[in-house]
Amino acid sequence: MPSPGSAAKTSRPDTDDYRQLFLADAPMMDMRAPTEFSHGAFPTAHSLPLMSDDERAAVGTCYKQQGQQAAIELGHQLVSGQSKAARLASWAEFTRNYPNGYLYCFRGGLRSQTVQQWLRDEGIDYPLVKGGYKAMRRFLLDELERSVAAAELVLISGRTGTGKTRVIAELSHSVDLEGLAGHRGSTFGQLPEPQPCQIDFENAISIALLKLMHAGTSRIFLEDEGRLIGRLYLPEVLREKMIRAPMAVVEQTLEERVDVVIADYVDDLGRRFTALHGAGGPALHSEKLQQDLARIQKRLGGERYQQVSAMMAAAFARQHSEGGMELHREWIRILLIDYYDPMYEYQLGQREGAELFRGSREAVIGWATGKD
Numbered sequence: 001m002p003s004p005g006s007a008a009k010t011s012r013p014d015t016d017d018y019r020q021l022f023l024a025d026a027p028m029m030d031m032r033a034p035t036e037f038s039h040g041a042f043p044t045a046h047s048l049p050l051m052s053d054d055e056r057a058a059v060g061t062c063y064k065q066q067g068q069q070a071a072i073e074l075g076h077q078l079v080s081g082q083s084k085a086a087r088l089a090s091w092a093e094f095t096r097n098y099p100n101g102y103l104y105c106f107r108g109g110l111r112s113q114t115v116q117q118w119l120r121d122e123g124i125d126y127p128l129v130k131g132g133y134k135a136m137r138r139f140l141l142d143e144l145e146r147s148v149a150a151a152e153l154v155l156i157s158g159r160t161g162t163g164k165t166r167v168i169a170e171l172s173h174s175v176d177l178e179g180l181a182g183h184r185g186s187t188f189g190q191l192p193e194p195q196p197c198q199i200d201f202e203n204a205i206s207i208a209l210l211k212l213m214h215a216g217t218s219r220i221f222l223e224d225e226g227r228l229i230g231r232l233y234l235p236e237v238l239r240e241k242m243i244r245a246p247m248a249v250v251e252q253t254l255e256e257r258v259d260v261v262i263a264d265y266v267d268d269l270g271r272r273f274t275a276l277h278g279a280g281g282p283a284l285h286s287e288k289l290q291q292d293l294a295r296i297q298k299r300l301g302g303e304r305y306q307q308v309s310a311m312m313a314a315a316f317a318r319q320h321s322e323g324g325m326e327l328h329r330e331w332i333r334i335l336l337i338d339y340y341d342p343m344y345e346y347q348l349g350q351r352e353g354a355e356l357f358r359g360s361r362e363a364v365i366g367w368a369t370g371k372d
Contacts, residue, residue: 008059012127022042022207022211023211026100028102029103030105031104031115033051034049034053042207043200055079059071088119105130108132113128148238154222154246156247157224157247157248160257167250181231183231189229191272198233244353246354249359249364253300260333262325282316286316293312311330317365
């Protein structure tokens with residue numbers, strides 16, 4: 001998020017240069033109602049609505065029944081007095097904190113023009129985005145197709161626990177799809193923080209690719225993913241190219257993979273639950289992993305599932321009482337060998353791309369950065 005600054009002294013024009021808005025991470029205040037914002041927005045957008053959901057609904061009904069002028073008059077009645085003063089104060093504060101920002105509504109029409117005029121009445125000249133949300137969303141969808149078509153995509157592949165995400169983090173010319181999705185991509189990958197909505201996810205991917213392509217990057221590395229990351233779908237145009245993309249395969253020993261899983265799903269995930277839920281975090285963490293395990297019960301088989309569930313429970317009991325994590329290695333080994341490895345072999349068989357390189361995390365990073 002851009003850093004706050006002092007208010008701008010000079011007037012800036014309204015803009016329809018959507019490319020520059022996203023390349024510059026321009027801060028934007030979104031005048032749409034809260035529900036509209038929650039259904040899709042942009043990474044640097046702040047929800048500062050002209051109307052609440054109820055007010056917008058009332059104005060919409062009035063528009064259908066009595067026409068535009070009556071709807072405008074009702075809108076001015078609903079947003080007046082103290083409510084107007086409070087919203088104006090919020091908008092004015094945003095313009096002071098983000099002097100290089102913009103405001104927008106759904107189509108760049110009445111709502112953004114009304115707020116722009118009310119700000120001018122207060123002596124604040126602040127530009128709007130022509131075409132609003134709809135035009136910016138259309139730009140990002142078109143740009144996603146252009147970027148995917150032009151880029152040379154290379155997948156970082158490998159079995160669960162080989163640290164593929166760690167490789168992606170070391171490569172500047174990469175897009176962290178799991179980071180954008182707020183999910184680690186596996187059955188156990190849900191984080192305690194909520195995932196973004198589908199539209200936000202697609203917008204974030206498009207912006208990330210746009211920036212890399214603008215910087216002159218042609219080869220872009222992505223982690224090998226399935227159709228879904230948590231509850232979010234990869235954009236179809238991207239998924240289709242990923243199926244055909246060449247790959248570099250990360251290889252680590254089984255015990256090294258267990259180390260990575262403990263670091264990500266026991267240690268880090270536990271810290272996240274504790275940060276969000278305090279003293280109740282450890283119990284919620286272990287319950288969450290048991291629930292995840294239950295979802296793959298059929299694939300494991302009833303007896304194997306009961307065994308792994310008991311081992312997991314014992315490992316958390318030991319961790320919570322004595323602080324050690326050694327018992328976690330047992331159930332993690334079983335899941336890697338009996339569940340994740342067969343699934344990886346199947347998914348690898350669905351890929352059409354050539355294997356460009358195979359090696360350890362360090363070797364793959366060296367190859368990808370030209371330092372091998």
